[in-house]
Amino acid sequence: MSAPLLDVAGPAAPPRANGEMVFAEPWEGRAFGLAVALAEAGVFTWDGFRDRLVARLAADPAAPYYGCWLAACEDALVAVGRLGGADVSTRAAGLAARPAGHDHDHDHDHDGHGHVR
Amino acid sequence: MTDDDPGPALRTAALEELLVERGLVDPAVVDGFVRTYERDVGPLNGATVVARAWSDPQFREWLLRDGTAAIASLGFTGPQGEHMVVLEQTEQVHHVVVCTLCSCYPWPVLGLPPSWYKDPAYRARVVREPRTVLAEMGLDVPPERRIEVWDSSAEVRYLVLPRRPAGTDGLTAEQLAGLVGRDAMVGVAEAVEPS
Numbered sequence A: 001m002s003a004p005l006l007d008v009a010g011p012a013a014p015p016r017a018n019g020e021m022v023f024a025e026p027w028e029g030r031a032f033g034l035a036v037a038l039a040e041a042g043v044f045t046w047d048g049f050r051d052r053l054v055a056r057l058a059a060d061p062a063a064p065y066y067g068c069w070l071a072a073c074e075d076a077l078v079a080v081g082r083l084g085g086a087d088v089s090t091r092a093a094g095l096a097a098r099p100a101g102h103d104h105d106h107d108h109d110h111d112g113h114g115h116v117r
Numbered sequence B: 001m002t003d004d005d006p007g008p009a010l011r012t013a014a015l016e017e018l019l020v021e022r023g024l025v026d027p028a029v030v031d032g033f034v035r036t037y038e039r040d041v042g043p044l045n046g047a048t049v050v051a052r053a054w055s056d057p058q059f060r061e062w063l064l065r066d067g068t069a070a071i072a073s074l075g076f077t078g079p080q081g082e083h084m085v086v087l088e089q090t091e092q093v094h095h096v097v098v099c100t101l102c103s104c105y106p107w108p109v110l111g112l113p114p115s116w117y118k119d120p121a122y123r124a125r126v127v128r129e130p131r132t133v134l135a136e137m138g139l140d141v142p143p144e145r146r147i148e149v150w151d152s153s154a155e156v157r158y159l160v161l162p163r164r165p166a167g168t169d170g171l172t173a174e175q176l177a178g179l180v181g182r183d184a185m186v187g188v189a190e191a192v193e194p195s
Helices: A026-040 A046-059 A065-079 A087-097 B008-021 B027-040 B043-055 B057-065 B067-072 B120-128 B130-136 B173-177 B182-186
Strands: B084-088 B093-098 B146-151 B157-161
Touching: A026 A046, A026 A065, A026 B008, A026 B027, A046 A065, A065 B008, A087 B008, B008 B027, B043 B057, B043 B157, B043 B173, B043 B182, B057 B067, B057 B084, B057 B157, B067 B084, B084 B093, B093 B120, B093 B130, B093 B157, B120 B130, B120 B146, B130 B146, B157 B182
Parallel strands: B084 B157, B093 B146
Antiparallel strands: none
16 A cells, blocks of 8 residues: 555644544554454454444443453454453463563552652 | 453453464564554545545546545555445535444544544434534534435445535645545534635
8 A cells, every 4th residue: 555645743644633542552552453453364254343342332331442342352252262251361360460570660668659769 | 450350451462462372363463453553544545535536526426436446546445445435525415424333434544433433422422413413523514404324334434525615726636635634524524624
């Protein structure tokens, strides 16, 4: 696709027209990209994914959009037999239990809220 | 967040790990999709289509007859753009687009939808009371102009072709494209007049 040179500041400037970020947080972009990649690879059909997104949005209209998107992606994978219902929870619990990374600040000083280090 | 709910960021990371281990996705491919829709694909594509239609009557006729082919001829293709229908704003009819069930949207020409388009209030209300919703969004449609609401489906994606503003006769295609915002191509705004 030969996209034209982008006008990054003008009225039609993608991707943040009207000052809006496409993804509010990195995980939203990841969840988006996973579903698109899975559909493009034929792991599930886009229609199959969309049906589950519609169901998730209808079940909880107040829920954050990309939370529904992520759940729909899991639902669609379970439906085609590529994921067990508890797989993600189990793996996520394992990730949560991992020793904190090098950038994590172990601060056991619980009465020091708000002070500047 | 409770102990049994790791939160969406951790769930997403866990899901991606599992899918990569099982050979179902390539992280580089995911990276590519995220980057494309974060940075490269946006309303400027649609604005380019609109500007061309305003300047080239033959293209405009083709666009209204076979939106998918005319849009693809400018290089704008990809997921969610497989079946494009273009709706022309006229003095008699004002078109506005919604996806009542989720958020179907023509990615190749507009990028990903803004948050208001995904909002349950817009999805429900624009069908029931389009004139009121458009007025709340800053667009007063003249009372004599009929409003038609188009609900995107699993099959069809819509692009609105706004009316060309007055005083734009001498403008280049790039200048014309600059007058066409995303909201005008969904039908919740007009193209802006040159300043």
